[in-house]
Amino acid sequence: MTAQPRSVSFTILGEPASKANSRKIVTFGKGENARSAIIKSDKARSYWDTALKQIPPHARMRLEGKVFITIAIHYATERPDLDESVILDVLQDQWHRPKGAKERYLVQHGVYRNDRQVRGKYVTHHIDRLNPRAEILVEEIPEPPKAKPTRRSKTPASPSHEHAQPELI
Numbered sequence: 197m198t199a200q201p202r203s204v205s206f207t208i209l210g211e212p213a214s215k216a217n218s219r220k221i222v223t224f225g226k227g228e229n230a231r232s233a234i235i236k237s238d239k240a241r242s243y244w245d246t247a248l249k250q251i252p253p254h255a256r257m258r259l260e261g262k263v264f265i266t267i268a269i270h271y272a273t274e275r276p277d278l279d280e281s282v283i284l285d286v287l288q289d290q291w292h293r294p295k296g297a298k299e300r301y302l303v304q305h306g307v308y309r310n311d312r313q314v315r316g317k318y319v320t321h322h323i324d325r326l327n328p329r330a331e332i333l334v335e336e337i338p339e340p341p342k343a344k345p346t347r348r349s350k351t352p353a354s355p356s357h358e359h360a361q362p363e364l365i
Contacts, residue, residue: 201336211328213240214279256305262337264316270324278321
């Protein structure tokens with residue numbers, strides 16, 4: 197008997213920043229050791245931190261298989277592009293690697309382990325000027341049952357149908 201697919205729904209308050217439009221260039225180090233990097237904007241980092249704290253403990257299931265996600269994003273205005281990518285990232289396991297360390301460690305369980313598990317999504321754009329939020333439903337996609345091997349018939353195919361061509365009209 198296979199287990200029923202699991203699902204979880206919850207709401208994250210606040211307006212997500214568009215990942216594509218929310219980057220900034222920063223410089224680390226000085227002089228010859230200086231290097232540039234592209235990082236999330238302050239708005240995207242703020243949403244990330246706030247959203248992580250709002251994922252309910254019961255939702256941190258660390259689903260391992262394929263998932264389908266439904267997200268209704270309620271923005272405060274019409275201006276933002278519909279972009280769920282920051283939300284998908286926030287919902288996965290959160291890891292940290294200390295500077296100079298080879299190994300990383302798990303900081304927070306996610307709803308799923310990695311956003312590569314998302315095999316389908318339905319994302320909608322709504323307006324709620326007073327209460328911007330993301331309403332989220334994550335559902336496991338059940339694995340199809342494994343087919344049982346079938347027995348092949350030992351009766352040879354009829355020769356008249358073996359190389360039959362369709363009749364042209």
